[in-house]
Amino acid sequence: MAGKEKIHQLIKVALGEAEADLAITNGSIVNVYSGEVLAGDVLIKGDRIASVGKDTGNAIGPKTRVIDAKGKTLIPGLIDGHTHIDTIYSTSELVRYAIKGGTTTIITETANIGCALGYEAVVEFLESTQDQPIKIFVTAPPMVTISPVTEEHALSVSQLRRLLRRREVIGLGEPYWGEVVNSNQRVLDLIAETIRQGKKVDGHSAGASGKKLQAYVAVGVSSCHEPITAEEVMERLRLGLFVLIREGEIRRELEAVSGLKDEGVDLSRLAISTDGLGPRHLINDGYMDFVVQKAIDLGFPPLQAIGMATINVARRFALDDVIGGIAPGKYADIVIIPDLKTIRAEYVISSGRLVAKAGEPLVLPREHDYSPSILKSVKLDRDFKAEDFAVPAAGRQVKVRLIDQVTNLVSREDFASMAVSDGQLKTDAGRDILKVAAIERSFGTGKSFVGFIKGMGFKRGAIATSAVWDCGDIIAVGADENDMAQAVNRIRELDGGIVVCAGGRVLAELALPVGGEISTEPMGSLEDKLGRIQRAAADLGCRLPDVRITLAVLTTAAIPFLRICEHGLVDLRQNKFVDLIVG
Ligand SMILES: [Fe+2]
Incomplete structure (x- = not known):
C-alpha cells in the first residue's frame, strides 16, 4: 500500500468507516501515557494501530481477523x-x-x-x-x-x-x-x-x-x-x-x-x-x-x-511517535498477556502481524547472506607453531608483570619472579602462570604479543577465541605452547571460533564464521557447544565460570584494569602500554 493510501485507510478505520485488518477485542489495555488500564478494542490497519477504545463503528467486518482478548491484558x-x-x-x-x-x-x-x-x-x-x-x-x-x-x-x-x-x-x-x-x-x-x-x-x-x-x-x-x-x-x-x-x-x-x-x-x-x-x-x-x-x-x-x-x-x-505504546498511529506492536502481573506472551503482534502465539513463533526471521569479506575474516597467512609463543628473556631470573584474573571479568596487575630457561620464559602451571597471546587477525598486520596470566587455573592444554571485545585479535591462553598453536590454527581453519585443545587434540570447538564473532548455529546447538567448551576448559583445570567471556574481555578498555592486545599490556589506570619484563 502506498503511503498516502495507507493514511487514508487508517483514517477510515479509525472513523469506523472501513474494515480493520486485525481487531483485538474486549481486552484490558495498558495505557503507558496515562498510567491507566482501560477496557476496549484495538483496531489495526496494515502495520499501524488505527484506534483504541470502545466505539469501533463498522470497523470490524467479515475481512477483519479478530482476536478475542476477554479477560486478558494488552501491553505494548x-x-x-x-x-x-x-x-x-x-x-x-x-x-x-x-x-x-x-x-x-x-x-x-x-x-x-x-x-x-x-x-x-x-x-x-x-x-x-x-x-x-x-x-x-x-x-x-x-x-x-x-x-x-x-x-x-x-x-x-x-x-x-x-x-x-x-x-x-x-x-x-x-x-x-x-x-x-x-x-x-x-x-x-x-x-x-x-x-x-x-x-x-x-x-x-x-x-x-x-x-x-x-x-x-x-x-x-x-x-x-x-x-x-x-x-x-x-x-x-x-x-x-x-x-x-x-x-x-x-x-x-x-x-x-x-x-x-x-x-x-x-x-x-x-x-x-x-x-x-x-x-x-x-x-x-x-x-x-x-x-x-x-x-x-x-x-x-x-x-x-x-x-x-x-x-x-x-x-x-x-x-515514541512510532513505538512504545498502544495508541493510534503507532506501529501495532502488542503483546497479549494473561494479567498485569504475568508477563507471558499468549499472542505477539509486531507491525500488525501476528508473529507468535502461545510461545511459538509463527513467522520466520530473514536469514542474511553474508559477503565473503565477512566470512573470511581471519587473515593469518601461516600456521602457528609453539615457537610463536616464545617469550625471550636475558639472564637467569626476571621479574614479570602478570595479568591477575581476579574475577570472571576483572583483572589486576601482579608481578612474579620467573626463571629464564634457554633464553626463554616458560609457562608455570604449578604456580598457575600461563601464557596469554594476542594475535591480530583482522587486518593482516601479523602483529602479536605474548604475556603471562594467572588465575585461570589451566593445568594443561589451551583455549583460544576470535570473539573478543573492542579489537580484532585472537586471544589464546594456555599451559602448553603446542596446544596454543593448535587452537589458533584451528580458528584459522574455521575462519573464526572458540577452540579448546590439549595433548595435540581438539577437545571442543565452536565455529564463528561471521566476522569471527557470530555463529550460524541454531540457539540450542550453540548452547550445547558453548557448554562443551566450558566443560573441556574445566577438565583442564580452568576455574572460571564462563571462560568465553573472560577471554573476550581481556582486550577491552571497559573493565579494569590490566589488559592485552597485539601491541602489549595496557594499564587502564595510566591509559598506557606497560612493560612485560620489569626487572
Ligand atoms: Fe553495553
Whole structure:
C-alpha cells in the first residue's frame, strides 16, 4: 500500500468507516501515557494501530481477523534498549527467541563487529538486522580500543555521518568514559557530530562519579546502563542521564537497585535492558519478558515495570511517535498477556502481524547472506607453531608483570619472579602462570604479543577465541605452547571460533564464521557447544565460570584494569602500554 493510501485507510478505520485488518477485542489495555488500564478494542490497519477504545463503528467486518482478548491484558511490544547482538548468535536466531516472548524492538550496539572488522562490516551487519519480523535499531560504534591496529581502522566522522543518515541508526554507541574525559579527540568529534545530527549518544560510565562523571555528561552523553547501586542510578538521573538498569549476561543489577521504587523519585527516565544475553538465558529464561517479570517479582508496580521496557525507552531515543505504546498511529506492536502481573506472551503482534502465539513463533526471521569479506575474516597467512609463543628473556631470573584474573571479568596487575630457561620464559602451571597471546587477525598486520596470566587455573592444554571485545585479535591462553598453536590454527581453519585443545587434540570447538564473532548455529546447538567448551576448559583445570567471556574481555578498555592486545599490556589506570619484563 502506498503511503498516502495507507493514511487514508487508517483514517477510515479509525472513523469506523472501513474494515480493520486485525481487531483485538474486549481486552484490558495498558495505557503507558496515562498510567491507566482501560477496557476496549484495538483496531489495526496494515502495520499501524488505527484506534483504541470502545466505539469501533463498522470497523470490524467479515475481512477483519479478530482476536478475542476477554479477560486478558494488552501491553505494548517490549523493547530492549541496550544490547549487543553482533556477537555469538545470529540476528535471525535471536529474533526467533525475541518474538515468542514479546520483544518487538531491539536497540543494539555494533562495537564487536565494528572493532573486529571496521566500517564496511558495520554496514553489512546493519543490513543483516533489517527486514526482520521485529524492529532492530543500532548505534554506530565509536570503536574505543586499546589496540593501535583497531584504532587505525576506527570510525571516522565522515563514516559516522554516513551511518547516521540511515533511519535505523539512532545514535552513537557507548564511548567509554575514560577516553572521553581524557579528551580522545576522535571520540569527542564523533560525539559532537552525533548531537549535531540530532541523534543520541549512549553512555558507559562504569565506576565514574563526581567531577569525572560531570565531565562525561558535559560533552553530551545522555544515557548510562552501567550503574550497579541505587546511589549510582540516582547520581546519574540527577545529572539528566537516562538510566538503563542492566539485567543480562554480563551483570544483573535489578535486585540491587530495586529499592529505588520506594524512594518516591521520578523514574520516568529509568529503563531496563539486557546489555547482551547469552544463549542459555534466552533458552531457559526468555528475553525482555523475563526481565520485566523479574522487575514485577522484585516489587516494581507492573505499570512501572512495563513502562521501563516500553515507553521510557522509546522516549529516550525519540522513537515514541512510532513505538512504545498502544495508541493510534503507532506501529501495532502488542503483546497479549494473561494479567498485569504475568508477563507471558499468549499472542505477539509486531507491525500488525501476528508473529507468535502461545510461545511459538509463527513467522520466520530473514536469514542474511553474508559477503565473503565477512566470512573470511581471519587473515593469518601461516600456521602457528609453539615457537610463536616464545617469550625471550636475558639472564637467569626476571621479574614479570602478570595479568591477575581476579574475577570472571576483572583483572589486576601482579608481578612474579620467573626463571629464564634457554633464553626463554616458560609457562608455570604449578604456580598457575600461563601464557596469554594476542594475535591480530583482522587486518593482516601479523602483529602479536605474548604475556603471562594467572588465575585461570589451566593445568594443561589451551583455549583460544576470535570473539573478543573492542579489537580484532585472537586471544589464546594456555599451559602448553603446542596446544596454543593448535587452537589458533584451528580458528584459522574455521575462519573464526572458540577452540579448546590439549595433548595435540581438539577437545571442543565452536565455529564463528561471521566476522569471527557470530555463529550460524541454531540457539540450542550453540548452547550445547558453548557448554562443551566450558566443560573441556574445566577438565583442564580452568576455574572460571564462563571462560568465553573472560577471554573476550581481556582486550577491552571497559573493565579494569590490566589488559592485552597485539601491541602489549595496557594499564587502564595510566591509559598506557606497560612493560612485560620489569626487572
Ligand atoms: Fe553495553
